[in-house]
Amino acid sequence: MFINITIESGEHSRDIRIDSEQKIKEAISILRRSGKLPMGSTPDYLGSMINQKLVSAHKTFVEEGVYDGDKLSIV
Secondary structure (H helix, E strand, O other), X not given: OEEEEEEEEOOEEEXXXXXXOOEHHHHHHHHHHXXXXXXXXXXXXXXXXXXXXXXXXXXXXXXXXXXXXXXXXXX
């Protein structure tokens, strides 16, 4: 299933549609390689706006309960 989320890194923000079974770190890596997010090391955790908690970049969006409309911030 595909979900629509926003990923923020500093002043940069991207709305994306992505497979919910994909690992979060892979999604960030793809966005960085394509120039849509600034380069840098992939964080271990991101902040979820809807869930108000940190989510692991090493798990899938589904495993971390990230669904449509969520906003993840690189911490």
